Ligand SMILES: Cc1cc2nc3c(=O)[nH]c(=O)nc-3n(C[C@H](O)[C@H](O)[C@H](O)COP(=O)(O)OP(=O)(O)OC[C@H]3O[C@@H](n4cnc5c(N)ncnc54)[C@H](O)[C@@H]3O)c2cc1C
C-alpha cells in the first residue's frame with residue numbers, strides 16, 4: 001500500500017488525520033425522543049478511538065415530522081445541543097473529526113411514530129401505501145430554513161461539519177428524483193428545478209454557518225431499478241449545482257430496490273458504486289467521498305486512481321471499530337470481518353428493543369459492558385467445540401489472561417460455519433473462520449483437533465471453568481420410507497460428500513434448504529424445495545430475502561409451501577400439495593434441511609463435576625452465528 005489513505009486531508013477548514021470516514025449509520029441508540037445517550041456516546045467513542053479520521057454521525061432529524069426510525073437522533077430544537085455537544089467531545093477526545101447528517105424522511109417518515117402527516121414534493125404513495133401530502137411552496141421555504149437552523153445547532157454543538165442527507169429516497173432526494181418529484185412549479189420539472197430545494201438548503205446553511213465551515217451533501221450517483229429514476233448524468237448535473245451553491249464535498253451513494261450496492265450493499269452483487277464516485281469526481285473540483293463495501297485496500301486504490309478523495313466505511317466499522325488502527329499497524333489478520341449478513345440493517349425494521357447489533361461483534365452498542373479487562377485470577381479454562389461460539393469464548397478468555405485449551409471433535413475448526421460458507425455469496429464466512437482461527441493461534445490458545453470430549457476426559461483435564469459449545473446436529477424428520485431412500489443432510493451435500501444425482505427434492509424451506517437448493521441449481525440440478533409452512537425462507541431478513549427468492553426463481557428452483565410429506569419412495573418424495581393434490585416429486589435423492597437439535601448430552605453428564613460451566617451457542621438452542629458469538633463473548637467475560 002502506498003499509504004495515501006493515511007495522509008492528512010483538508011476539507012473546508014477541517015483537517016482530517018486520514019482519509020477514512022465512518023459512513024452515517026442509523027444505530028437507534030438515541031433515546032425515544034432522539035436525545036444522545038451514553039450508549040450512543042460509547043458507540044461513537046469506540047469508532048473515534050479506532051482511528052477513523054472523520055465520523056459522520058447518523059441521519060438526524062431536523063424536524064419531528066421527518067423522523068423515519070424509532071430512536072432516531074434528533075437535532076430539531078435548541079435544548080438538544082448540549083447532548084449533541086457531549087457526543088462531539090467523546091469523538092474529539094480521540095483525534096477524530098465529527099460531522100452530523102441532517103435528515104428529513106419526507107414521505108419515508110413514520111407517521112405512526114410522529115403522529116404527523118407525511119409530506120413530500122408530490123403525493124405519491126410510499127411502499128406501505130400511505131400517501132403524503134404535497135408540500136406548498138411556503139412549506140418548502142420553511143423546510144429550507146429548518147435545515148439551516150439545524151446546521152447552526154450542529155455548529156454550536158461543536159460538530160466540525162454537516163452532511164445534508166440528499167440520498168436514499170428521503171425528502172431531499174424525493175425532490176431530486178424524477179420518479180418522486182412530479183411538481184410543475186419551480187421545485188420540479190427539469191433537473192435544475194428538482195435540485196432547487198437542495199441548492200436553497202446549501203445556500204441557507206452557508207448563510208447560517210459562514211464561509212469555511214464544512215458543508216456537504218450525500219446524494220445518489222444513480223437510482224437502480226426505479227422506473228424513471230435518476231441517472232448518473234442527472235447526478236453529475238446536481239453535483240455541479242451543489243458545488244456552485246457552496247458545498248465542500250460530495251458524498252456519492254446510490255439507491256433503489258434493485259441497487260447493486262446502495263445503503264444496504266447486499267453481499268451478492270459487486271460493489272460497482274465506485275464507478276459512480278468516479279463519475280461525479282470527473283465533473284466537480286471539490287473532494288468526493290466514495291462508499292459501498294470499500295475495504296482499506298480498495299480505498300487506497302480508489303484514491304491512487306483519482307476516483308475518490310475520501311472513503312467512507314459503514315458496516316465494516318460496526319464489525320470492528322479498530323479497523324483503521326489495525327490497517328495502519330499492518331495487522332489485517334486481526335480485523336474482525338463483516339460477513340455482510342445485513343443483520344444490522346434488518347434490525348432497523350425489527351420490533352422489540354431498538355438498536356442495531358452485529359453478528360460478529362458482540363460489543364456493538366454494548367461497548368461499556370463488553371470491555372475486555374484482565375481477569376483478576378488467571379484460570380485453567382477448557383472450551384469444548386470449535387464453532388464460532390467456542391472460538392469466541394476461547395478468544396475472549398485468552399485475551400483476559402486465562403490459560404485456554406479448546407477441543408474440537410473434527411479435524412478442523414469452524415463448526416457449522418464450514419458448511420455455512422459454501423453456498424453462493426456466503427464466502428465472507430470463510431474470512432470469519434480464518435479470523436477466529438488466527439486469533440486463537442496468536443493468543444496461545446491450545447487447540448486440539450480431532451479430539452472428542454467425553455465426561456471422563458473432561459474430569460481428567462480438571463478445568464477451573466468449562467465452556468460447552470458443542471452446537472447442534474441436523475434433524476431427520478419422521479417420514480415413512482425415508483430411511484430406505486437415498487437421502488443426505490444438506491451440510492453433507494454442500495461439503496460434496498454425497499452425489500445426489502440430477503434431480504433433487506429438498507425438505508425444509510428455511511435458509512439452509514434454500515441455500516442448498518441454490519448451490520445445487522448452480523451445479524445444473526433440477527431442484528424442488530418444500531416446506532410445511534406457508535412462507536419460504538421466512539427467517540431470512542428483509543434486506544436479503546426478496547433478492548434470495550428472486551435468484552432461486554431465476555435459477556429454475558421449484559418452491560412449494562404448505563406441503564404435507566407422505567412417503568419417500570425409490571422414485572422420489574410423495575407429497576400432498578397445499579391444494580390437496582397428492583403427487584410424487586421425482587428425485588434421485590432427498591436432501592434434508594429440516595432444522596437441527598441442540599447437543600446437550602455432554603452438559604447433562606458433566607455439569608455437576610466441574611466448578612463452573614458455561615453453555616454457549618447452538619447447544620443452548622439452534623440459532624444463528626450472532627447468538628453463538630454473543631454468548632461465547634459473554635462466557636469469555638464471565639470466567
Ligand atoms: C449450511 C448452513 C448455513 C448456515 N448459514 C447461516 C447464516 O447464514 N447465518 C447464521 O447466522 N447462521 C447460519 N448457520 C447456523 C450457524 O452456522 C450456527 O448457528 C453456528 O455455527 C452455531 O455455532 P456454535 O459454535 O454454537 O456451534 P457449531 O457451529 O455447531 O459448532 C459446534 C462444534 O462443536 C464440536 N463438538 C460437538 N461435540 C463435541 C465434543 N464432544 N467434543 C469436541 N467437539 C465437539 C462440533 O464438531 C462443532 O465443530 C448455518 C448453518 C448451516 C449448517
Ligand SMILES: Cc1cc2nc3c(=O)[nH]c(=O)nc-3n(C[C@H](O)[C@H](O)[C@H](O)COP(=O)(O)O)c2cc1C
Pocket residue numbers: 023024025026027058059101165167168218253262263264265291292293294312313314315316344345348356
Ligand atoms: C444499519 C444501517 C444504517 C444506515 N444508516 C444510514 C444513515 O443514517 N444515513 C445514510 O446516509 N446511510 C445510512 N446507511 C448506509 C451507509 O451509510 C452506507 O452507505 C452503506 O452501509 C454502505 O457502506 P458499507 O458497505 O461500507 O457498509 C446505513 C446502513 C446500514 C447498514
